[in-house]
Amino acid sequence: MTFLTRSDILLAVQDLSVHFRSEDQVARAVEGVSFDVQRQETVCLVGESGCGKTVSALTILGLIPQPPGEIAGGRILFDGRNLLDCREDEMQKIRGNRIAMVFQEPLTSLNPVFTIGDQIAEALETHADLTSAQRVERCVQLLDDVGIPSPRERLADYPHQLSGGQRQRVMIAMALACHPELVIADEPTTALDVTVQAQILRLFRALQQSHAMAVLYITHDLGVVSVIADRVYVMYAGIIVEQGLRAHIFDAARHPYTQDLLEALPTRSKRGRRLYSIPGAVPNPAAKPPGCPFHPRCRYAIPTCGQQPPGMCDYGDGHRARCPVLFDGGPSHWGQETLTGKV
Amino acid sequence: MIAFIARSSVQKIVTLFFVSIVSFLIIHLAPGQPSQVDPLNPKFTPEMVARYRQAFHLDQPLYTQYLYFYRDLFTGKTVSWKDNRSVLAKIWERFLKSLPLFIVGTILTWTISFPIGIRSAIARGSAFDQTTTFCAYLLISIPGFFFAYILIIFVVQTFQVPVIGMQTFGLNQSSVTAAVMDRIWHLLLPSVLGATGGIAVLSRYVRSQMLEVESQDYVRTARAKGLPAEQVHYRHALRNALLPFVTMFGLILPGLIGGSVIIESIFSWPGIGRMAYEAILARDYPVILTVNFVSAVLVLGGTFVSDVLYLLVDPRIRL
Ligand SMILES: Nc1ncnc2c1ncn2[C@@H]1O[C@H](COP(=O)(O)OP(=O)(O)OP(=O)(O)O)[C@@H](O)[C@H]1O
Ligand code: SF4
Numbered sequence: 123m124t125f126l127t128r129s130d131i132l133l134a135v136q137d138l139s140v141h142f143r144s145e146d147q148v149a150r151a152v153e154g155v156s157f158d159v160q161r162q163e164t165v166c167l168v169g170e171s172g173c174g175k176t177v178s179a180l181t182i183l184g185l186i187p188q189p190p191g192e193i194a195g196g197r198i199l200f201d202g203r204n205l206l207d208c209r210e211d212e213m214q215k216i217r218g219n220r221i222a223m224v225f226q227e228p229l230t231s232l233n234p235v236f237t238i239g240d241q242i243a244e245a246l247e248t249h250a251d252l253t254s255a256q257r258v259e260r261c262v263q264l265l266d267d268v269g270i271p272s273p274r275e276r277l278a279d280y281p282h283q284l285s286g287g288q289r290q291r292v293m294i295a296m297a298l299a300c301h302p303e304l305v306i307a308d309e310p311t312t313a314l315d316v317t318v319q320a321q322i323l324r325l326f327r328a329l330q331q332s333h334a335m336a337v338l339y340i341t342h343d344l345g346v347v348s349v350i351a352d353r354v355y356v357m358y359a360g361i362i363v364e365q366g367l368r369a370h371i372f373d374a375a376r377h378p379y380t381q382d383l384l385e386a387l388p389t390r391s392k393r394g395r396r397l398y399s400i401p402g403a404v405p406n407p408a409a410k411p412p413g414c415p416f417h418p419r420c421r422y423a424i425p426t427c428g429q430q431p432p433g434m435c436d437y438g439d440g441h442r443a444r445c446p447v448l449f450d451g452g453p454s455h456w457g458q459e460t461l462t463g464k465v
Numbered sequence: 466m467i468a469f470i471a472r473s474s475v476q477k478i479v480t481l482f483f484v485s486i487v488s489f490l491i492i493h494l495a496p497g498q499p500s501q502v503d504p505l506n507p508k509f510t511p512e513m514v515a516r517y518r519q520a521f522h523l524d525q526p527l528y529t530q531y532l533y534f535y536r537d538l539f540t541g542k543t544v545s546w547k548d549n550r551s552v553l554a555k556i557w558e559r560f561l562k563s564l565p566l567f568i569v570g571t572i573l574t575w576t577i578s579f580p581i582g583i584r585s586a587i588a589r590g591s592a593f594d595q596t597t598t599f600c601a602y603l604l605i606s607i608p609g610f611f612f613a614y615i616l617i618i619f620v621v622q623t624f625q626v627p628v629i630g631m632q633t634f635g636l637n638q639s640s641v642t643a644a645v646m647d648r649i650w651h652l653l654l655p656s657v658l659g660a661t662g663g664i665a666v667l668s669r670y671v672r673s674q675m676l677e678v679e680s681q682d683y684v685r686t687a688r689a690k691g692l693p694a695e696q697v698h699y700r701h702a703l704r705n706a707l708l709p710f711v712t713m714f715g716l717i718l719p720g721l722i723g724g725s726v727i728i729e730s731i732f733s734w735p736g737i738g739r740m741a742y743e744a745i746l747a748r749d750y751p752v753i754l755t756v757n758f759v760s761a762v763l764v765l766g767g768t769f770v771s772d773v774l775y776l777l778v779d780p781r782i783r784l
């Protein structure tokens with residue numbers, strides 16, 4: 123992939139760092155992360171629990187609690203405008219209107235004391251100029267779009283009267299209410315059982331096409347990525363370790379971490395075999411190992427890995443991986459940049 | 466719903482039965498004698514004491530006394546040993562005297578605690594939050610009677626107004642305004658004092674409820690929808706934070722009666738709390754026991770009211 127024209131790029135996160143400060147330590151949850159999302163594209167952000175996916179997403183919407191959170195650097199360009207410079211009232215006009223979010227926990231993300239009709243209509247009340255009759259019609263339409271049967275009767279239901287899958291559909295309907303240009307979905311299927319997961323994924327795919335919106339889909343599950351992603355960013359311990367088209371990641375992964383994730387993925391050809399699991403655990407963001415943060419778990423690690431931060435290595439066509447060991451480009455990819463540096 | 470009411474009524478009647486036994490035993494076994502039968506009382510000869518003992522059934526075994534007492538209570542015939550007046554009538558009369566204190570105190574407590582608690586939660590860590598937190602803990606840790614005396618001295622010295630009792634004696638001839646102002650001055654201090662402890666505790670509780678709710682996922686969802694901050698706090702968060710307080714409505718009255726014992730004694734307010742206090746000093750068993758029983762009924766009735774209210778406000782609970 124060569125240079126994109128400016129108008130194609132809807133969201134460009136550049137060199138973003140987010141820290142959480144507590145009394146005695148600083149957790150560098152996100153460190154120099156850059157990624158972008160084009161209009162009408164589905165981009166996946168994938169990585170293990172605690173690697174900073176949710177923090178990145180919440181930062182885009184300006185929802186990081188400060189303190190303890192702190193935006194340590196970077197820019198978030200949405201439609202050419204830096205969201206980090208926006209005032210709170212400007213952000214309110216963007217949230218739920220131009221960028222909407224679907225959260226991980228459908229069970230707790232809906233307010234238990236309001237009907238779902240109320241909760242969907244609220245976004246419309248805030249951002250759209252509709253009469254209350256029009257709002258009701260729009261809510262019915264939205265619930266119908268996300269596949270809730272007899273939507274008109276459901277409007278008066280409270281969240282506890284719906285199943286987990288239906289609640290997530292309601293969350294999606296709520297996100298779609300104002301025709302957002304970008305929907306951020308933070309592990310929307312993780313809390314659901316497998317058959318419902320597949321339904322919700324199909325729904326996302328269909329809605330993305332019919333509503334012509336861009337989706338930033340956050341997940342820890344490469345299986346999900348293989349179904350819906352156009353492009354993929356792999357995150358580890360607060361940094362992007364590999365990025366590329368879906369085919370790059372699944373057919374030609376260049377980073378040891380991505381390769382391990384793929385090996386740990388259950389597939390038909392591996393049936394009956396014991397699944398691989400990556401040894402060790404994700405580092406604590408307050409005490410990350412120096413050099414390449416993956417080196418304690420990496421099978422290719424060499425002494426340099428623990429001393430120098432690895433730079434991004436370009437495989438062409440938008441495919442990049444942050445591992446100079448597997449890239450024979452020479453020593454220039456070590457320590458040239460800090461991990462918060464440019465690609 | 467009907468099953469719920471039936472079940473909870475049976476439970477409450479059983480509880481009431483045990484309360485009646487325990488309170489009867491505590492009162493009768495506590496040291497001290499009713500003043501009419503106290504051998505140390507010089508006003509009464511031994512023959513009179515014996516006559517009183519017989520009239521009050523004090524010469525009978527405890528369980529017989531228990532039965533006599535509750536028979537009289539349920540037939541409405543209980544009378545005070547002190548003045549031979551109907552206890553229920555006395556209680557009602559004194560309750561009406563306490564009512565202005567209760568009303569003003571409750572209004573003060575609830576209207577002040579909630580705004581304070583909500584604001585400190587929303588502006589957590591701010592100067593406002595820190596100040597109110599400090600004041601609340603100060604008020605919680607100072608004993609009520611001590612605080613009352615400080616307040617009395619301060620108010621009397623600064624404003625030169627009367628504060629003890631319900632009104633100033635011998636003021637009958639003065640103008641209506643003076644009489645009304647006199648009543649208000651007398652009412653204000655005990656009400657404020659009765660409310661301060663409540664405000665300190667309740668505002669803390671409101672704050673912690675609100676903080677808890679503010680960190681819930683659905684509040685984040687509300688913000689992610691682009692709702693203005695007020696709507697997030699006062700609609701999404703507050704509605705949920707208020708739920709547990711609904712259960713407190715039923716217990717306001719019994720709480721006030723309990724609290725009135727100290728306040729009314731300090732301010733010589735002729736209300737129900739003072740009556741209970743005097744009855745205890747005189748070991749006027751019928752009055753003590755009746756106040757006790759009525760309070761127990763109010764508490765149990767109050768919890769029932771609370772349960773029903775909770776049912777009505779929380780859509781998740783359906784029977
Ligand atoms: N409010 C907070 N206060 C302090 N630290 C936080 C806070 N939110 C996140 N963090 C830190 O940021 C790190 C990354 O968290 P994040 O929620 O982004 O992970 P994630 O990739 O979304 O994981 P998961 O798959 O579990 O959702 C966490 O390990 C945590 O230490
Ligand atoms: S840089 Fe070294 S430790 Fe990091 S992934 Fe490559 S080989 Fe492994």
Ligand SMILES: [Mg+2]
Nearest residue numbers: 175176226308
């Ligand atoms: Mg997350």
